[in-house]
Amino acid sequence: MRTGRLSCLPVLRFIKPMYYGNIKEYDVADGEGIRVTLFVSGCTNHCEGCFQKETWDFHFGQEYTEETEKRILDFLARPFADGLTLLGGEPFEPENQAVLVGLCRKVKALYPEKTIWAYTGFVYDRDLLPGQRKHTDCTDELLSFIDVLVDGPFILKERNLALTFRGSENQRVLDLKKTIASGEIVKYIDE
Numbered sequence: 001m002r003t004g005r006l007s008c009l010p011v012l013r014f015i016k017p018m019y020y021g022n023i024k025e026y027d028v029a030d031g032e033g034i035r036v037t038l039f040v041s042g043c044t045n046h047c048e049g050c051f052q053k054e055t056w057d058f059h060f061g062q063e064y065t066e067e068t069e070k071r072i073l074d075f076l077a078r079p080f081a082d083g084l085t086l087l088g089g090e091p092f093e094p095e096n097q098a099v100l101v102g103l104c105r106k107v108k109a110l111y112p113e114k115t116i117w118a119y120t121g122f123v124y125d126r127d128l129l130p131g132q133r134k135h136t137d138c139t140d141e142l143l144s145f146i147d148v149l150v151d152g153p154f155i156l157k158e159r160n161l162a163l164t165f166r167g168s169e170n171q172r173v174l175d176l177k178k179t180i181a182s183g184e185i186v187k188y189i190d191e
Contacts, residue, residue: 018042018099020068021054021061021089025075031117031148031165033082036075040064040100043090045121049156055089069103076111083115083147092120092128097138104145115147124151124174125185148188149176164189 019041027037042058043050054060062068076084084107091100104116120128127134128143143149150166150173158169165173178186 018064018096019059019061020064021052023068023072023075027085030085030087030119031083031115033115034080035083035085035117036072036081037085037087038072038103040086040088040091040093040096042093042095043088043121044093045090045153047121047154047156049154049159052089058093058095060089064099069106072103073106073110076107076114081114083111083117085117085119086146087119090121091118092122092134092139092142094134094136097136097142101138101142101145104142108145116145117148117150118146119150121153122151123153124149124172124176124179143176143180146176149174149179163191 020038021041022037022039024035024037024039027035030037039052039055041055041060043056046056050056072084075081084104086100088096090096107114107116122128122134126132128139129135130140150171152168152171155168155170159167160169161167163169163171172185172187173189175186175188
């Protein structure tokens with residue numbers, strides 16, 4: 001929950017910088033509408049059947065820089081871009097959260113009408129809330145910017161290609177704004 005003060009001060013120059021595997025300018029698979037998608041690097045979930053195993057490595061791809069961020073923001077400036085999607089790898093690895101907070105702050109300041117979706121192999125109400133294993137000084141602020149969160153690890157035995165915006169039965173598509181406001185899980189899509 002945002003408290004009015006900045007608890008997370010992201011910077012792009014870290015001792016251990018964030019890396020990314022890909023940026024898609026026109027993505028229609030990872031959220032509603034036409035999206036700009038950032039595939040961050042680094043994931044400790046190591047889901048069996050993962051379609052992007054190379055992104056498990058925190059140093060896979062290219063270093064995320066100010067130029068990278070400008071490129072993403074420029075892509076989002078186009079009127080047909082409906083929003084940003086964060087996936088990976090794993091956006092909620094502690095090593096990635098501060099940089100993504102900085103990006104999301106800028107996206108919401110420049111383009112408040114555009115939505116932010118995020119995919120995580122962690123479970124919102126088990127891993128990302130205060131006191132839980134992936135919660136950091138940046139987590140609450142990062143969550144506050146996200147409109148829709150697809151959570152839960154990909155489970156190969158529960159794979160279902162007919163699902164909307166998710167790959168396995170256990171994953172949830174959450175309306176994160178309503179979930180945070182109510183303190184209860186509110187699904188965006190309930191299949």
